[in-house]
Amino acid sequence: MKRFDKIFIIAILSILGTSVFGQSGLNVKDYTGRLQERRTFEPTKIAVEEARYVGIEYITASDSVIIRNCGIILQNDLDFSPYFENVPLDTFFMRHMEMDRMTLLGWKRLAAQYVIKLEVEFPRNNIRVRYRLYSTDSEREIKKERFETAKGDYRALVHEIANDIVKSLLGDEGIYRTKIVYSRKYGDAQELFIADFDGKNERQLTNNGSINILPAFSPDGEYIYFTSYVDDEPHIYMLNLKTNSVDLIASNPGLNTAPEVSPDGKSIACVLTKDGNSEIYLLDRKGKIKKRLTNSWAIETAPTWSPDGKEIAFTSDRAGSPQIYIMDKEGLNVRRISYHGNYNDSPCWSPRGDRIVYASRGSQFRIVSVDVTGKDFRVLADYGNNENPSLSPDGNHIIFTSTRMGVQELYTMDIFGRNQRKISSGGGCSNPAWSPYIK
Missing domain, CATH: 2.120.10.30 (TolB, C-terminal domain)
Structure with missing residues (x-):
């Protein structure tokens, strides 16, 4: 010690x-980039959907685990930030609204201000992940980026995606x-x-x-x-x-x-x-x-x-x-x-x-x-x-x-x-x- x-x-x-x-022109209220001296504020509510495989090749069980982990890691990263609050998927809400898949309007009704969708594929021995960032207010895609690395480094790739999202929404380094x-x-x-x-x-x-x-x-x-x-x-x-x-x-x-x-x-x-x-x-x-x-x-x-x-x-x-x-x-x-x-x-x-x-x-x-x-x-x-x-x-x-x-x-x-x-x-x-x- x-x-x-x-x-x-x-x-x-x-x-x-x-x-x-x-810079996408996005701003998160008036606490962008700094907590200043305020002890309480309303964090931006953000939802991360389950990652989805978009490739055409056969994938293994371990690949499926990696795909699932990509969404979980990104959720945990963003939830770690004091600026964001994770909005979880509410299956009861989906059943009540008779929805097969969540829509931007559905996420908005759950108070999410932004939604992130992940698309995963495995070219050769790599992993490629494209994220799409949506605003529930405008109901449109406001940013998308693609990242690729060796399959074994997928955690670092997702961390880099989280950094990119923080930079886009807050203007700060992640x-x-x-x-x-x-x-x-x-x-x-x-x-x-x-x-x-x-x-x-x-x-x-x-x-x-x-x-x-x-x-x-x-x-x-x-x-x-x-x-x-x-x-x-x-x-x-x-x-x-x-x-x-x-x-x-x-x-x-x-x-x-x-x-x-x-x-x-x-x-x-x-x-x-x-x-x-x-x-x-x-x-x-x-x-x-x-x-x-x-x-x-x-x-x-x-x-x-x-x-x-x-x-x-x-x-x-x-x-x-x-x-x-x-x-x-x-x-x-x-x-x-x-x-x-x-x-x-x-x-x-x-x-x-x-x-x-x-x-x-x-x-x-x-x-x-x-x-x-x-x-x-x-x-x-x-x-x-x-x-x-x-x-x-x-x-x-x-x-x-x-x-x-x-x-x-x-x-x-x-x-x-x-x-x-x-x-x-x-x-x-x-x-x-x-x-x-x-x-």
């Missing part, structure tokens, strides 16, 4: 040498091709894993039998920086996602941990104890120290960059307990922004720049957020212990860990704390980080 007491745990482990750790990276208990080790934004297609990244924690993406999404005990000491490494090669970045005496790459990709904020105390430093991309940013008796940790790269939020116990502070990238103009809870840690700066999300302990750990002045405190998740928040690149979603079901799993929610859903199973998950947009 990325909690403040991680520094103490890592310090103990390093001393003992232990290896256990746990997050449905983004990834999440996290640490997971694997035997006696903690290994890094990567998955789609919804927890599907999990893949193991490290397999060194050691402790691998605190992963962070580079701004281009091609590299992951993390802390590992693979050489018995906590050092910072960089993993190339294309080649899976791992390079050592920082191995100063003491702790080298909590790497966070600047938005321009030129600097790495991290925590070092080479001078005896836990302080925040700036490194260049190759791990050379550029500047020491904090200098006090207190423990400082968990740096997170503002989206413009001009400021860094971090955790410090300089006031007697762990709290969230902001400083500029030169280490100056420090100000405190957390005043609720006696233990606040793991800040994550929203990509929109307006809010900081972090873990706050009262009777238990909650996910909370404040604006960058420390005002407008909001509790987002408070059932069980909830920690390690990380925001999606559009700033509309948060991934975090929670013990609400007994074991520590990954959960997602929107920026207002709604639509909380578990996306992992098996327990032992910690330190999730959301990737930037994947091109």
